[in-house]
Amino acid sequence: MRFHATTSFRCDFGIAFDIDGVILRGRVPIGGSPQALRRLYGNSGELKVPYLFLTNGGGVPETKRAKELSELLGVNIMPSQVVQGHSPFRNLLKKFENEFIIATGKGDPALVMSEYGFKKVLSVEEYASYFENIDPVFQYKRWKTTPISDTKTPSMPRCDVSSERIKAAFVVSDPVDWGRDIQVLCDVLRSGNLPGDANRSQPPLYFAADDLEYQAAFPTKRLGLGAFRTALESIFNRINPKSLEYVSYGKPNPFVFKNAEALLRQLQSSSCLDHSENNGMSELHPFRTLYMIGDNPSVDIKGAQQTGHPWFSILTRTGVFRGNDNDAEFPADLVVDTVEEAVDFILKREC
Numbered sequence: 486m487r488f489h490a491t492t493s494f495r496c497d498f499g500i501a502f503d504i505d506g507v508i509l510r511g512r513v514p515i516g517g518s519p520q521a522l523r524r525l526y527g528n529s530g531e532l533k534v535p536y537l538f539l540t541n542g543g544g545v546p547e548t549k550r551a552k553e554l555s556e557l558l559g560v561n562i563m564p565s566q567v568v569q570g571h572s573p574f575r576n577l578l579k580k581f582e583n584e585f586i587i588a589t590g591k592g593d594p595a596l597v598m599s600e601y602g603f604k605k606v607l608s609v610e611e612y613a614s615y616f617e618n619i620d621p622v623f624q625y626k627r628w629k630t631t632p633i634s635d636t637k638t639p640s641m642p643r644c645d646v647s648s649e650r651i652k653a654a655f656v657v658s659d660p661v662d663w664g665r666d667i668q669v670l671c672d673v674l675r676s677g678n679l680p681g682d683a684n685r686s687q688p689p690l691y692f693a694a695d696d697l698e699y700q701a702a703f704p705t706k707r708l709g710l711g712a713f714r715t716a717l718e719s720i721f722n723r724i725n726p727k728s729l730e731y732v733s734y735g736k737p738n739p740f741v742f743k744n745a746e747a748l749l750r751q752l753q754s755s756s757c758l759d760h761s762e763n764n765g766m767s768e769l770h771p772f773r774t775l776y777m778i779g780d781n782p783s784v785d786i787k788g789a790q791q792t793g794h795p796w797f798s799i800l801t802r803t804g805v806f807r808g809n810d811n812d813a814e815f816p817a818d819l820v821v822d823t824v825e826e827a828v829d830f831i832l833k834r835e836c
């Protein structure tokens with residue numbers, strides 16, 4: 486496919502889109518996102534502009550999320566274009582591949598971890614099911630739960646919860662049952678193993694992100710993973726002599742933006758070389774600009790700013806940020822109403 490002169494781009498830029506509050510609210514596309522994304526493809530559906538989704542959300546494997554996003558947004562999104570809060574958990578495989586770990590959060594946290602290659606992972610839900618009365622208010626919970634026997638990953642080696650030590654805990658996405666998860670995490674993190682066991686050193690605890698609030702389907706901001714972390718930490722620190730130790734991934738950590746740059750570079754080689762006017766012979770230039778389009782100043786904009794060149798931050802008014810001007814604490818390079826307006830600005834600037 487050859488570009489017409491009017492639609493060709495320089496190929497030295499790329500785009501990272503936040504999802505919640507920029508592309509979607511819940512499962513509903515917002516801000517003209519389907520139209521905006523369509524402009525990044527050629528007439529035959531080939532990717533013209535390297536872009537990816539950089540979200541702190543998650544709970545499902547990247548392959549599944551790419552499929553869901555493709556259906557909702559009407560463009561073909563590859564799994565390599567989806568970076569979720571928990572995607573960097575893959576890098577911990579060497580350390581925990583064959584160790585007994587637990588994972589929690591909405592969606593299917595154990596499946597996410599097993600798809601990354603972790604061999605002995607149990608969801609907190611399944612782990613808790615082995616201990617009668619571990620959640621003292623369980624009988625009052627009126628929501629339906631899937632019987633654990635239906636949710637087990639068949640190929641997973643069984644873990645002996647009564648004797649095996651938990652080597653790490655992962656909060657993969659927003660927890661659904663905060664009360665149970667705080668109780669069970671306090672149990673295993675305090676004892677280093679079984680609920681009520683003698684005090685041992687705390688196993689490592691990893692959070693996929695640390696957003697205090699985010700934009701979901703409800704009109705105003707909702708509490709996110711950072712709020713759960715705050716609740717867990719504050720309770721743990723009241724009942725345990727040593728403070729909670731943990732590591733949080735996700736934006737605004739600069740390594741997330743550096744990793745996104747490396748992934749965009751791979752997408753650049755397929756989108757720019759394959760469709761170049763020189764039929765694969767053109768040279769790939771380093772990125773002059775990478776655009777981060779986000780709705781959360783303290784997460785998306787702060788992250789792009791901290792990382793510095795080549796990141797350029799664009800703040801939309803469709804999510805966490807609703808101000809008239811710019812954010813006072815983390816001002817973006819540009820503020821627009823919608824993602825469609827942001828893409829319009831980028832394409833005009835880069836054409």
Ligand code: G3P
Binds near residue numbers: 504694709
């Ligand atoms: O749970 C999702 C939330 O923390 C943020 O998602 O796409 O705005 O980074 P996103």
Ligand code: MG
Binds near residue numbers: 503700780781
């Ligand atoms: Mg967002």
